[in-house]
Amino acid sequence: MEAAKDANLQLNYYQKEDQVLLAVDCIIFGFDKEDLKILLVKRNLEPEKGKWSLIGGFLKKNENLDQAAVRVLKTLTGLSDIYMEQLHTYSNVDRDPGQRTISVAYYALIDVNAHRFGDIQMDSANWFDVKKAPHLIFDHNEMVQKAIARLRRRALTKPIGFELLPEKFTMRQLQTLYESILDKKLDKRNFINKINSLDVLVKLNEKDMTVSRKGSYLYVFDKEKYEKKVEEDGFNFKI
Amino acid sequence: MEAAKDANLQLNYYQKEDQVLLAVDCIIFGFDKEDLKILLVKRNLEPEKGKWSLIGGFLKKNENLDQAAVRVLKTLTGLSDIYMEQLHTYSNVDRDPGQRTISVAYYALIDVNAHRFGDIQMDSANWFDVKKAPHLIFDHNEMVQKAIARLRRRALTKPIGFELLPEKFTMRQLQTLYESILDKKLDKRNFINKINSLDVLVKLNEKDMTVSRKGSYLYVFDKEKYEKKVEEDGFNFKI
DNA sequence: ACAAAAGTGTTTGTCATACACCCATGA
DNA sequence: TCATGGGTGTATGACAAACACTTTTGT
Structure with missing residues (x-):
């Protein structure tokens, strides 16, 4: 079991260096009469300030990722009691040019008309037709594509469409x-x-x-x- | 965009506190004549020393998760050029009683007979029939169950069975x-x-x-x- | 009366399933 | 010659796909 012992040594050795920032990004789907839409926001911090982005936030010490995703959604949109599912974890070293960040993507399904968007200013957030979404920061477009593919498969086998x-x-x-x-x-x-x-x-x-x-x-x-x-x-x- | 600004403040504020250890755990599937098997190792560090466990390791600063999974597999078994797929990220606050750790699970498919297990001592590692796997540490049993479910779906729609x-x-x-x-x-x-x-x-x-x-x-x-x-x-x- | 969307069954083809016997060979 | 696993085709049922006309009602 030498190898595992090495891993253990690494744990001790890297205990500080190897810690990373863990973010949560949410692909929020809505349906408005005709089209499937996603909610995007304009990023107001560097790098990539002013570009369109998914909503996101960072994991806190006292919560797990599901809870972080719920909190982020609630904080940025005022919505709660929403269908969410973990999608994939993105970890390329240079995915965020500002700082090494690992991001766990979630997707959410919401009924657009049943909710008021209290905490979000709609001049810096917008619904986009999924087929006409703008270029997004980092690897967010990739996340959106994967979310669409997942939603497609799920909607065929689970009654989640009703959430929209x-x-x-x-x-x-x-x-x-x-x-x-x-x-x-x-x-x-x-x-x-x-x-x-x-x-x-x-x-x-x-x-x-x-x-x-x-x-x-x-x-x-x-x-x-x-x-x-x-x-x-x-x-x-x-x- | 006040909410997003708050998130930004949190980023700065929590820059140190909110960093976490990111682990990678691998469910390694093999097929031996009759049965689907998984490779487990005996953990030789506290907590849960001596218990059966998936192989794992920690993410390093200069690699992404896929690379970490490949490295962990290579380090602990000597195997490379292996089919691997990211499964799910586990993040319950108390999942590892030793230290807050987030784990990204991967599963791997290997041809048992084509590989020599150079770096692994087989007295502390063993193949188990998936239906008779022992109790594992932390949430590793949950990971295995999810991996089996994923493998089932994948094997029906992609030609990955041949990897085994x-x-x-x-x-x-x-x-x-x-x-x-x-x-x-x-x-x-x-x-x-x-x-x-x-x-x-x-x-x-x-x-x-x-x-x-x-x-x-x-x-x-x-x-x-x-x-x-x-x-x-x-x-x-x-x- | 007509425009615009709602509502309603049947036919056809494709694919999944069930099923049983002969073959080749080494001992 | 016999025991063992290898190899092969057809018939049936279930489900998916294609398809067109009548109804209701507001203008």
Whole structure:
């Protein structure tokens, strides 16, 4: 076990030198009628001051990364109780030209309309269509690409799309959401048949009259039913 | 952008306090005739001295995490040129009772028989059947579980299973490998039909005579062909 | 009456699954 | 000759994909 002993020596030896700054960066997804969007902010410190960036912050001693991500999101946007998932850890030596920093990327899904952005000044923050996002600092574009790929896979196998919609939504909204996530058109009848066959939505006796004259029925996602099906039947959500 | 300014102040304020030790831990998978295995070592330092553990080490200032993972694997086993993938970052405050440490888990796939374990003393390291692994220190069992789940998904959609086999292998070996990864029996004819339909193996004029009297044909994975298919036809490897 | 979106089933093709016998060889 | 693993094809069912017309209602 000599090798492990060396590692141990390294631990002692490098105890100070090898400590690094750990950051958390958040890719915040939203959905606004038609398009999948991400929330970006204008960085107001050097280096790269004035450039578009993901929101981020640093890990504190008394919290784990999930908690740091929640805190960062809450601090910078006022939002809490949000779906978040760890994505990947980025560690290139020169990724941040200011200082060696390791960044753990998270992505978040939020219902754009249900939240007020109290703490954020919207002149220095903006929603961008994911397909038209500007160039971002450091490796943030790479993070965004990975987040989109992950969201695509997740949305096909877990009921996380609903996190991006209002509590009550129409079938058309749900379809448009999936079309924007997958970046391809879906067949209306096949989509509705598939969703209905999953049997996790409740159709309300209530219509959204804002889009068409006829109006379209509203649905809600029945989370309890979904979880019960998963537990009892090993149900697999699959779009 | 007041909030971001606060974050900036925190950066300056916490520049020293908030630095943390970053470790890399490796789940090393191997396949030995019948079973999927992981390589574990006996820890020889406190805390938890003598307990089974993943191999690990600390990130250095002049390398990124991928390089650290490669280095740790090389240092502790003598192996290089190995398939590795970042898995997840573990950060609970008290995960390591000795000192606050964040650990980035990687998993590696190795061909057990093609490598000599020069630097490792096998009395303090051992291959364990993944289904019979002992209790591990810290959150290492959790890491192993996540690695198995990831390997399962990856092996179904990317040709990484071959990393666990000798260069030349029989259909039966390949099938047994997948059975051990997926932890379920597969139908022999269906499996062979599916593999053949993928059209990325080359059947050699050479038989493995060590198992049966009849002998069974050896195959090799044609990586160039696979990559060409992916690039030209958007081919999807799918078991 | 017409424009605009909502709502609704069937057919077809593809892919996954289930399944059983003969072959080659060494002992 | 027999025991052992190797090798091979077809039939069925399930699910995915393609596809067009009627309904409702406000203007």
